[in-house]
Amino acid sequence: MGKNYLVILLLFIGAPLFAQQDSILIRKLYSETLQQDVMDINLKYLTSKIGARIAGSVQAKQTVEWAAGILAQFHPDSLYLQPVMVPHWVRGEQEFAGMISKGISASLDVCALGGSVGTNGTLTAQVVEVRSWNELSALDDSKVKGKIVFFNRAMDAREPETFNAYLSAVDQRSLGAIAASKKGAVGAMIRSLTLAKDDYPHTGALSYEEAVRKIPVAALSTNSADNLSKALKADPFLQVSLEMNCVQLPDELSYNVIAELKGHKYPQEIVSVGAHLDSWDLGEGASDDGTGIVQAMEVLRLFTKIGITPERTLRIILYMNEEAGAHGGKQYASQVREANEVHVAAIESDAGGFIPRGFRIEASPAVIAKVRGWSQLLVPYHAGDIRLQQRGVDLVPMKGIAKALLSLDCDDSRLFYIHHSALDTYDQVNPREVQLGAGAMAAMAFLFCKYGL
């Protein structure tokens, strides 16, 4: 370690003393997290013993209890559950699709999108394939009425920024149900949002509109989407059968889990570090957002282990139900507003837990400049990039309340192979990448706690 330690110190010769001290402390945070397997053990437990934990489920309840138990071990000054009502959607046992063309049938790999209504038995209909909104609107309603709209625009793999590739296609998932229903469709199917050609459907939230009839929507694996598209070219009149008995149950009481380390100088000023407890119901919710959960908890562990008594209050927030409406994030923000709390910064880790590049920020130009100054301290860890447009969904309700919103920015090359699918499992996670992310989160939280805004 000696040599690199020296290099980092040398970087700050001529720099103010505080930067040297901060640099040393940040190195301590990294050293501690890089040599401990606490996060790995916790993530393994979460993913293997609890597993997927959609809001409202028994597993989500178990996750609340488990997370509170772990946080309690890390010596917070206070620890509490914040009640929040969450939707409770359940994927049914029956989830099946097949296509029948000229008497020959073939199965399709599907899963219901989160929040979808069921098919109420088997839905059988012809299919109309589109790749753009223009293509759909150009169709006469009579060509859509009574049919299933098949949204088959692929993510644009040519985008060097993988998230932009995701953005190039995610509108189909969020808005497809409404657009198809408005044209009289009885259902919709969406090409899965993944860069892989495989047999795994990827779920995710859809939107319905109050006045528009809710139709069932399924995601198709990319292989199934290609097969269906090919079959449609040969036989435009082929029929698809879809059966999904998913259902929306009554809302459930659940909780955000919150732990604090009281600020010794400005206890009323809060710096929050968070992640979301819930996941989709496929896979194990390892990357989304198991890694974020253990990273947020790790920040508390690192502070108490290193012996940091923060100037401002460090608050760890584990939000319930990010995936289906950010109810936990909204509830938290409304409580902050009601109590008139001063929120310096809100940080979230919900980008997969892969190689951290830095942070995405939403703040005033002056604050961004200040954070960019601090971020030089993270350059030795390849985590010094401060880019615009924070991406923490749970932080959106804090806009206008917290002076700075920051989401951990991770390389997302791997994320969109596993995202929201059965492939989001523990074995896809690299412990060291998670550690490097926790180091960056702890360092940024430390700087906000020390210097405020």
Add this chain to the structure above:
Amino acid sequence: MGKNYLVILLLFIGAPLFAQQDSILIRKLYSETLQQDVMDINLKYLTSKIGARIAGSVQAKQTVEWAAGILAQFHPDSLYLQPVMVPHWVRGEQEFAGMISKGISASLDVCALGGSVGTNGTLTAQVVEVRSWNELSALDDSKVKGKIVFFNRAMDAREPETFNAYLSAVDQRSLGAIAASKKGAVGAMIRSLTLAKDDYPHTGALSYEEAVRKIPVAALSTNSADNLSKALKADPFLQVSLEMNCVQLPDELSYNVIAELKGHKYPQEIVSVGAHLDSWDLGEGASDDGTGIVQAMEVLRLFTKIGITPERTLRIILYMNEEAGAHGGKQYASQVREANEVHVAAIESDAGGFIPRGFRIEASPAVIAKVRGWSQLLVPYHAGDIRLQQRGVDLVPMKGIAKALLSLDCDDSRLFYIHHSALDTYDQVNPREVQLGAGAMAAMAFLFCKYGL
């Protein structure tokens, strides 16, 4: 794609026209590789149909034929095999270790280090554990004589740069055999070079010295190393049995595989892009260096697909036997020297095929400054870092011949979990990370071909 394309263009408003043109061409290279699964298909074939391919093996021979076949499909101007004699070490069927303490025996997960002599039956001896060279030299020879030296220094996980963590422990693997033998040891065991705590031993090359008796050396999985260390504390006199019937066979004739695209302006000036064909005999050699092989081949495919007719000659070199002595790299360099060829730059991909950060370079300060200028074109792809100390082992013999040596620099967080072990398999590779690396290699090769040095 449109939006980002524009952003990249805007970056170069006011920049010289050549930079704008280069930026557009580099974007084409990336777009082409990001949307094609050629590399993925080839890597899958290599790892599943051929698999591990240690120098001298049947699989190495198959790899030469396969690679030449693939390169031929990418329309090179010439394609040839360059003969090279390589060592042929074979791991035996028997590879076993156990410890016996107070009548109770427990097995240990081991593998022979590459090039190790066998044990000639079962070797049973007491064990002396050390963690540093000082510790070993402080021991009286009588404490080592007739024993197995157990080198148990772990990689220093606290190093934020994972490669530095590797460097903090790899000396035990390279030099342990000599040091232990000089003290009279009959064998040595090395804690595997991995950040994981698991049951997989990691192999790699050892060194012997002419005048020092060759003793057998095995790598222990980290779990086994911990178990042995613990058991030694309870019983310093416990015995370890080691049986390995690995053997060094006579050298074999093998080949570097070389393909060229002739420079239309300065055909005598060469820019090479390479990787190594051989792998260790555990796992599938997917990351080391299957990804490098398909990336180097992809550079040729991209040039011909995009329609680049390079000013200088692009030469793809797939080297044989990097792992056990870089015989292919040495042979290539000696041929270049003999033919008095002008080598502008030699580039290699042998860093695992993970997220590319840029390149590591060895060149004159003026050349480094020039390459740093070019590297701005790779910043939009997060591949703009130019750091010192190139790491391509096959390039070392080209020092003093090529004006610039560059190795693709990848994030190595994941590498040292799988490196040289049974875990180096296709499923650990992310196709998009490999694509982004190929894009960076093609861009850098293009710039060297266009501008020279």
